[in-house]
Amino acid sequence: MKKDFRVQYPLWQMAFIVLFGFFVFSVTSATTELINSTDEFSYSFELATFESLLLLGSISLTLVLGAIFASKIAKHNKQHPTQKLTMWQIRPLEFLEQDEGMTHITRKAAQKVYTFFVWALPALVAIYLVFELSRFWMILGILFLALMQYIIYYLEVRKHLKEVED
Amino acid sequence: MLHNKVKELRARFGFTQGDLGERVGVTRQTIGFIEKGNFSPSITLALKMAREFEIKVDELFWLEGEKKL
Numbered sequence: 224m225k226k227d228f229r230v231q232y233p234l235w236q237m238a239f240i241v242l243f244g245f246f247v248f249s250v251t252s253a254t255t256e257l258i259n260s261t262d263e264f265s266y267s268f269e270l271a272t273f274e275s276l277l278l279l280g281s282i283s284l285t286l287v288l289g290a291i292f293a294s295k296i297a298k299h300n301k302q303h304p305t306q307k308l309t310m311w312q313i314r315p316l317e318f319l320e321q322d323e324g325m326t327h328i329t330r331k332a333a334q335k336v337y338t339f340f341v342w343a344l345p346a347l348v349a350i351y352l353v354f355e356l357s358r359f360w361m362i363l364g365i366l367f368l369a370l371m372q373y374i375i376y377y378l379e380v381r382k383h384l385k386e387v388e389d
Numbered sequence: 390m391l392h393n394k395v396k397e398l399r400a401r402f403g404f405t406q407g408d409l410g411e412r413v414g415v416t417r418q419t420i421g422f423i424e425k426g427n428f429s430p431s432i433t434l435a436l437k438m439a440r441e442f443e444i445k446v447d448e449l450f451w452l453e454g455e456k457k458l
Contacts, residue, residue: 322414324423328422384418
């Protein structure tokens, strides 16, 4: 089960979302200055030491994880030549509909994710309407929904696959 | 709910879940879902499985409350 890409894929997405959260934090913490006049146009931003380290760290880690993820996909493609995957396809990788049984659990997991969004999106809109939030908190809210989506998906798929492994 | 005797017949024929899955063109996990009663197979898959065990579909699968053939 652990080798099944269906189980692993949401974990990778969660890791990328968390790293993107750090990236957003460091970028939104920057002091920005925009000068747009008839004489001059310039844009500059200044990062504190901690935010700079966070920015560089999150970018570096994303690149490293991206490379490992790409190698995992290449390995999967070698093992499953008839079900090749690409990082750049429009269709999410979780829809690896191998057969009717696996499609069934993907559908069940997707239904749970859809139910979550039906409630979470209006709730997020309501929060944004009531509170005056900074750019960072607004992006963080969206990233939180994305993270929850993959947690729900992961737990549902894992539950079904674990049942048949036991 | 759909009941079945896939597990019983699979053991009798000496197939692993992977063997049976390969014979009928599905993954090992799908055979597991069917055996556990978590998933009802399509007519096509049910026919393929019954054919592997050389029995009729309604001998392999039956509805809850109905008598096992």
